[in-house]
Structure formats: C-alpha cells, structure tokens
Amino acid sequence: MLELHNIDLSVGGRRLISGLSLNVAPGEIVTVMGESGSGKSSLLSYIGGDLDPAFTGRGIIKLNETMLNGLAPERRHIARLFQDDLLFPHMTIGENLLFAVPKMPQNQRRDMMHTALRRAELEGFETRAPHTLSGGQRARISLMRALLSKPAAILLDEPFNKLDQTLRQSIRDYVFSHIRARDIPALLVTHDAADAPPGGRIITLPDMKRGSDA
C-alpha cells in the first residue's frame, strides 16, 4: 500500500498541490490528471525522493507501513518509468536488465534476466545495443528493467507520450497487465484521459494557475 498524507508542493512561493491525500492499494493503478505545470511530475519526484531543490514539498509518504520521508531515492524501492525509455546507451540490453537485478548468485541473476527478456518477447536480444531496437521494444525492456529491481511501488510519468498511436494501446495493456500481475501499487500521471486504465481511479489536480485555491 502506498499512502500519501496531506502533500503540499510549491515552487517559488506558488502553491502547486495542496493537501493531497491518497491511498493506492497493491495492484491498483491510480491516474493523476493535470495540465502541464500543474505539478504532477513534481509529485512523482517528491515521492521518488529527487525533487528539484527549487521546489518545496511537505507531507508524509508511506510505503507498506514504512515512512519514506528523508530516505535516499535508491532506498525507497520505487521504480519509475518516464516518457523516454532511458535505456543506458553504453550497455547492451542484457546489461541494462542485469543492472537492475538485486544481489544474488550469478546464475540466478542471469536466469532472471532471461526471464525478463522472454516476457518482453525479445529472446536473443541480450547482446544488442539499445539504439538498434524499435520504440516499442525499448519501452518493453524499460518496463522489464524497472520490474527486475523488485520494486514495492511504481511511478509512471507519462510513459506512453512518445509512442505512436498504433503502439500506444498495446504498450499500455502490456504495462498495466505486468504491474497488476506483480500486485504492487502504481501511480500514473498524464494529461491524456485515454492513458488511464479502464475502470481505474482518476484524480484531477486543480489548475492552480487560474487561482482556484482563492
């Protein structure tokens, strides 16, 4: 369970988000909608622990009963997906996946990598360079890499934005089904209502620029 209590976010004295409270259950994907500049990406940075110092954030974040506030990003067990697939260009596909596998005997690590490749339907791509893959293939590897780190929650920052229309639907289904299968809480931010999983909860951030908090 990912719990947010009374989150405030502001930048340069301007309030972006105020008093947001939210519980996301394991396997649930909650969508946060908002215009650009509404602070939805900063909300994910705040939860992930790397909010830009220009912003100030307040409010408690708990993951499976553990307080995350003040914890380094790498200790939060929260995976993230962005608009770009952000596969490391200097590593092969296999190395990109192994990079995320937690400590365990070497043959088990390799087994996990191969399982991930199979799930991405990209068996045999282990020694390929990221730039030789198509956008859809890279998006699947990116998700698999995030899931290999055994995250306790996952944050999705408009991850379908740069995919073309035909690809978008299939990648959406792919991402959602894998997240549900892991039974971890997920938070998706987007400005496109079509990105939200069908039947899922949707929270719309008020547009603070127009002074709705007045």
Next chain:
Amino acid sequence: MSRAFTSLPLLILFVLPLGASVVLMAPLFFDALAFQALLAHPQFWGALRLSLATGIASTLVSLILAIVIIANTRRDLVRDSGPLLAIPHLAFAIGLLFVIPPTGVVARLFEMLVTGGDQPPQWIAAQDPYGISLTLALILKEVPFLVWAMAGLLDRDDLRRVLQAHVCVAKSLGHGSRSTWFKVLLPQLLPSIIWPLVAVFTYGTTVVDMALVTGPTQPPTLATVIWRDLNDGEAVMNARGAAGVVVLSFVILCLLLVVGLLLRLGRSRIHGFYSRYPTPENSPTAILRQIWGLWRLSYLVIGVLLLLQSFSGQWPFPNLLATHFTIAGWQQLFGNFAPLLTTLCHAALASLAAMIACVAWLEWQRPARDHFVLLACGMALCLPSLVIGLGQYRLFLLLGLTGTQLALFLAHVLPVTAYVFIMLHGPYRAFDQRWSATASGLMVNRQRFLREVKWPMLKASLWAAASIGFAVAVAQYVPVQLAASGRHATLAMEAVTLSSGGNRALIAASALALMVLPLAGFAVAARLGRSRWSV
C-alpha cells in the same frame, strides 16, 4: 562577400601549413643512416624508456585524479579550471624547481621540522634520474585540463538533461551515488575524452621545455636527446634528431593502437562490471572532496614561491626566507626587453589572426565542412610539437623564411588557431538561427546583425577563445625556437635558457612573467566578455 574567400584565412594560416608540415616529414622516413646513428646512440634505449614511463605514468595518474575530482567536487569546475589552464606548463615546471630540489622549500621545511641539520638532503632532487619530478609537474598541469574536458561535457545542456534522467533511473533501480557514478556516468563520459587523453599522453611523452627544466639528465628523456640533436650545428646530428622524432612518434602511435585494440576487445568482457550489484556505499570522505581545493592551492603556492624567489638575493640553507631581498632579478628581466616584447606582440597578433580566421570560417562556411577543420585541430593537438615544429621548420627552409618575423608569426598562429577553433566551434554553431530570422524580419542587414546582435551575444565565448589563444601563444617553445633559428628570443625561450643557470631571482622573475601574461589576458577577457547585466 564571396563565400570561398572567407575560408582563405583559416586555410592559409592553419590547414595548409599543418598539412605541409606533415607531408614534409615524409622524406625523413627514408634516411637509413640517420636511423642507424640513432640506434647507435648510447642513451637511446634508456631515454626512450624514460619518455614512455613519464608519459604513461602522468596520463594514468592524471586521469584517475581527474575522475576523483569530478566525482567528488560540487563546484563550477568549468569556470574554476579556466585560469589554471592558462598558465604555461613551463612556468609550472620552473616553479617546481623551487619547491622540490635539494634547496627547495620542501627540503627547507623538512630540515626545520625533522632533522634540524644545515645540509641540504641528498635524497630529494628536481632532476631525479627516474623522471619523478617531471611526472609530478605533468600531473599537476594535466589534471585541470582533463577536469575541464569532462566538466565541459557535463555542463552541456542537452547532455546534462539526459544524464540527470539516467541518474534518476539508476537510483530508482536501487543504485547509490557512487555506483551510479561509476556504472552510468563514467562509461558515458570516458569515450568522449579519448582525444584529450591522447593529447595528454603524447604531450607527456614528447615534452621538451618541461623536460629541459625538471627532467632527468643521465640519460635524459628521448625528446630532450632529440632536441639537442636538432639544435646542433652539424647536419648529421640534425638528421639523427629528425630520425628520433619519427621513431618516437611511431612508438607512440603503436602504443595508442595497441591500447585501442585492447579496449575494443575488453568491451565484451566487462559484462560483470555493469551487473555486479551496487558497490557498498560510503559517502565521499572529506579528503576526496578537498582535492580540487588543494589543487588550486598548489598553483597559488607555486605562484607565491616564484614571487618570493624573484625578490630574493642570498638565501642560505636552511632558512625559510631569504636573508636579502633585491629587485635585481626584475631589473635584469626588464633590462632585456626584446623577448618580453616579442612574446607580447606575437601572442596578441597570433590570437587576433586566429580569431579572424575562425570567425570568418564559422560565419560564412557551411557547418558541414567543420569536421575537416576539427580533424586538423585534433591533429594539431595530438601530434607531438616536435613533429609539427620540425615539419614547419622544413617548410620555412623551403620558403626561405627561417629566422624571419613571418616564420615566428606562423609558428605561433598554428597551435593558437587549433585551440581557438575548438573553443569557438561549439558556441558559434549552437547560436539560435531564429535570432537572424528575427533581425531580417526587422529589415536589419547582415553586417548590422553581426555587429549589434550576434557578436555581442557571443562576446563571452569570443573573448574566452581569444584569451586561450593568447595563453597558448605565450607558452609555445619548440616550434618557435626552431622557426626563430637563434635570431629571435621569446619569453619562453629565455626562461628555458635561464633555468639551467644559477640566477635564481631572474629565473623566478621570468617564470612569473610567463605565468602572469596569460592570466592577465584571462582577466581582461573575463572583464570584457561579461554580460552587461552582471555587476
């Protein structure tokens, strides 16, 4: 203005002389007698070993230290390293002369604090037979260069955004700061500093002026052996020296090829490096964070020591300060005004000419042609100065220019243009084309646009490039000495000549002048290049 015409300054001042110098080296390959004479030289193998040892050691240690500094320092390293880069290597080597050797400050401190005797210690010497002091001087000077090269990459907007995102992802996958640095950032940075590293290695292996000052003597480095032969009165000796240049360059090339091949083969074997899970996280220790500060401090200390020494008369061992102070050193320096004037005029002229040539090219030539100029710049930076200097000398002989002011000018302008073009290329090509469209829309013609919009907007980069050019010109030794053929002297040439003598105050004054000139150029450029809104 015709488009072709604007490419001429760069071609005539830089590309053609560079090409001609390299081509004119070719006949040397067929002088079998000279090669035999070189191999028969009793010091050849020892000298070659020393050259390679200093080159390899200084490159590796500089690289490691630069990486440690980049990883642990939270400062604007690009801005910080600028003035450090401007100081000529030679001034630095001379400064070390007053720190290391038997009567240097280190020895004096050691005597005072530890042994309490009044005899200079024998175990410590500037021109040690292993080339340790030369290596140390090289490291002190090359680290800021590598730091600057890497920090400059990290500072580029496009790259920074991507790398920041990579850091964010690596952390979300459970990697701590150190692991992220070594597995995600460093492997992406290293390939882009390959050429700076090659330049550092060839420089360290073939440097002449620093080796003459702090290098070993029995045997000396191969570059020094070659240099003595080249400056000899006899043609046979000159030919042996030329053969030495060819052999040393060939050895360097072979070494670089072998390293390149090993890196390529090793690429497929470093799988485990990326997959090993997060290295244990210990936060950077205080000392690592302070290295960069210590580096800057060491430059300051050397400057202060040179200043003290330049005013010192008698300075018996082991006193920490001289017993007599005098301005004789400075009087002698200014009494022999020609070298100072030659350096000032040629440095100013060369940087001005290089600026005109580079701006003319960048403004009126198509960007698609830049890569061939950049290639030439890379060559000018990575080829040993002995190769370019000797090639140029042969060119001047052919044209009957040796010993003329024109030859001196050309010898200065070639390396200066290489640096100026590299400095200007990025900012100039990154200039947003929409400014020009906006100006055209306002019915402003090209000349006025350049004069009132583009160049003022680029003035920080333009002045920075000019000041680097000036500093590079002040530091020239090998090509200028060969071109001058004994008829002119520059400050750098004077400093090398003096350093083997015993007039310590004058040596220090000349080294300090060598340090101050580029720094002054730097300060002036920073002042002129600042934005009108900064206070």
